[in-house]
Amino acid sequence: MIITREAISRAMLACPRDLFVPPPHRAEALADRPIRVEAAGFNISAPHVQAAALEALALEPGCRVLDVGCGCGIVTAYAAYLSGSRGEVVGVDIRPAALELATGNLQRLRQQNLEFSEVAAPISLELHNVFVPLRRHAGRYDAVHVGGAVPESRVGELVALLGPRGGRIVAPVASELRLITKLPDGTVRHRVLSSVAFSELELPRDVEVVQAIEAERSERARRVEVPGSTFASDLAGLAPPGADLAALAAEAARATEAEGGSSAAGAAAAATAEGTSSPRKAANGVRAERMEVDVGPGKATKPARSALTAAAVAPASPVDISREDADVDDGAAAPAPSDRGAVAGGAAAGSGGGGVPAYLSRAAAALQLGPPDCGLVGPGWRLPAHRRVLQARCELLRAHAGSGMRDSDATTFAAPPELDSREAVEAFLHYVYLDCLPPGGVESSAMPQLIHAGIYFGCHRLVKLCEWLLAKELMAAGEAAAAKASAASSRAGTQGQGQGQGQGPPGGGGSRERASGRSTSSGGSGGSGGSGGSGKIFGFATGAGGPADASARGPAGAAADPSRGSTGGSGGDAAAAAAATEAAEAAAAEELLASAVASAGPLLALADEYGLDGLRGVTLQFILDHFEAVSSSEGYRSMPRGLADAVAAEAVARYRELLGSLERMALQGGGD
Structure with a gap:
């Protein structure tokens, strides 16, 4: 791979690969080949593949960039350097261990490279599955880099992340590394860059999608x-x-x-x-x-x-x-x-x-x-x-x-x-x-x-x-x-596993969490x-x-x-x-x-009396989250009938919204 843009060379020099590779793999850092980080459950792509993706994305100062499957954060760092201080870069991953690694790597990079700290775009990292359609990501980005293989049937969901002026996506689709370009008129074009072998991105289950959409709606209400x-x-x-x-x-x-x-x-x-x-x-x-x-x-x-x-x-x-x-x-x-x-x-x-x-x-x-x-x-x-x-x-x-x-x-x-x-x-x-x-x-x-x-x-x-x-x-x-x-629930589950060994299926001690956009x-x-x-x-x-x-x-x-002491030992x-x-x-x-x-x-x-719409939304959310307890309280029972009706109307509206989401997924032939 020959790098034709000098800016990409500067970005890769400013963000040395050995800074992002975990210590057990540092000896492999300078080789032009992928690295498997088993402990965190992801691969770090070979430098020539990352360079090809950056060339195709053609990032400019001021770009908004999404890095899907950000892993150790190295492509996130490249994108931040290329987008400049007027840009914005978001890295998402479904693995908390990967996000923890990326956060530490990016912080060390800013500490050790003052140039990067001064010129790079602000970076946000998020535990999120990109195939969960959250409003905060829809139509927001100028460029999207994807670090895992995408099924052909899900490419449209990536295109929906690009803004109304269009943009570019580089993603492995099946065995092809593709440049997917959305034009301002909505036309979408595909171009194959090379043949590649990537691990597939994990797709969320329908129930996780619904939960994430509801969580985002609740977050907006708060x-x-x-x-x-x-x-x-x-x-x-x-x-x-x-x-x-x-x-x-x-x-x-x-x-x-x-x-x-x-x-x-x-x-x-x-x-x-x-x-x-x-x-x-x-x-x-x-x-x-x-x-x-x-x-x-x-x-x-x-x-x-x-x-x-x-x-x-x-x-x-x-x-x-x-x-x-x-x-x-x-x-x-x-x-x-x-x-x-x-x-x-x-x-x-x-x-x-x-x-x-x-x-x-x-x-x-x-x-x-x-x-x-x-x-x-x-x-x-x-x-x-x-x-x-x-x-x-x-x-x-x-x-x-x-x-x-x-x-x-x-x-x-x-x-x-x-x-x-x-x-x-x-x-x-x-x-x-x-x-x-x-x-x-x-x-x-x-x-x-x-x-x-x-x-x-x-x-x-x-x-x-x-x-x-x-x-x-x-x-x-x-x-x-x-x-x-x-x-308390986690502790109870852990104790139950310890007391009931051999009673469940192999590996039943816990399932792998799939990120669904739930966030605080x-x-x-x-x-x-x-x-x-x-x-x-x-x-x-x-x-x-x-x-x-x-x-x-x-x-x-x-x-x-x-200070009261105890009759037992120190332990x-x-x-x-x-x-x-x-x-x-x-x-x-x-x-x-x-x-x-x-x-x-x-x-x-209070919110109704003074027209405090934000507080009203937050309080309605709290009441619905804790309805059994709130509805039996004296303060709730003494509310005017109109406010109780408003709580009921809000619950019905949310139930209908949930049914609508399920119906749409059923029509699209969703999973489970």
Whole structure:
């Protein structure tokens, strides 16, 4: 094979083969022949075959490339180098061992080759069978490289991966290495490049296809997008020359994350700082965003008392802003909270018992605003603010100031009657001044009022941020319980195999998993978060990165305390402590799920009341996933009949969609 494109030569030199070959096979790395990696279950093609594929694909800077059966990741790396920093490369494989190998190889390449790190396209790796037709891949790519033999009857499924402008596929079809070209008018042409012998790609079963399609639909239902921040542009006219407003917001977000750990607060802060809820990049620019990952020990979450069930959903009736003449004490204290379920941290938000509120102390110096010249007032409290900041950040107050009405120069704004929580308004002002939720947190019962404040004053991104935070915590509760149940099931299966040897068929100790597109984000949506951390929201709580609180667990928690000692030997002590910790974590996950189940009905009502479509979709998904438990909860039974009907309608729609998928596969002559 003679390489005619210099760019391909540079790519192969930049990504040395011996870096991608596992250590036992390094001696074969420089030979122009395929290498069988038995431990990971795949072959590494000969360099001349890879070069021929790259020549035919003719990758250019900015290309979107899919590498099917990415194996050790070497062709993925070549494609990233050729596509450049404006491109995008996705590697998929059905073998977790292959993805683990590829991830390590690509990270080492970025560390050892600075040129590659600077010029290569971002890379994502995914556990996925390409013959599972997921929306996120359909019509997305300019080029597709396939590392295994494809049946003639399945070539059309590969063509469907190319974008509307057309593109190129290099794939072994039977014994031929083919270049398959899709033209912009939809015409598809085939050209044989050479004769080859490749292992066949594994085809998914019909049931796996249906499961993957349903999993993707569920994943879409769980997604709430947070729009990009407008903080810097909103306040640009108020900042002195050279002020870095983006740095101010980022610093506030980091402070929130530091106090909230990896909790929902930290996740919200990360989303605020990034302005998006896109998957988090892994180290060295390699994302493994859809690989399934295990939840390790010590990540259990700890439930708190549920406050959502007692939290009334405030009506969204409009209330005029007017000049308030009442004499309100600026230092009036907020009513003592009865149940401190903190949304974004652990302590009360605000000024810490008097003095300058946190939102002013951090922002005033950077913006050089001077003393406050207005305030928001409610029953028994007044919160200082600056008219220019409120007008810059709030649609309602901006429109009011420019209305020319008699009270357009008001210096005191009365919060609407439904917005009577000082903490909710203080959290609202914290967002206005610093673009993130307060480190101290928000009482769970005040969360509906914080959303109401965002809607009322016209801070739409704040509403979306709260919506995303609620959705994330709800789904984290279900995922934590599912992870514990899955781990328990795996242990039970392993014990059963050990006790029942010889009772099953040969090799019956486990079947080979076929990737079907089922996926979870390894980094969470928009940053840290999920089931580990220290935040709690509407009665959902997360631990501090360790076992559940022993003091709240009774005997199980006591047994997990190593200081209590044991009558057994050291091995017995360790086993007993591990078992007790595991039991405490399982109990914590169950209690967390119970709290979420109790909150699901009120959350659906909240989403319906305020028109929070993203939260509504997430809550409907949670209810359908846990319908037996949720439908018997008091919160669900007290929902309006219309919401219960909406749950039923959603279930029927999904059932019909499932039947439609099965019918389509039957007409196509699917497998089993």
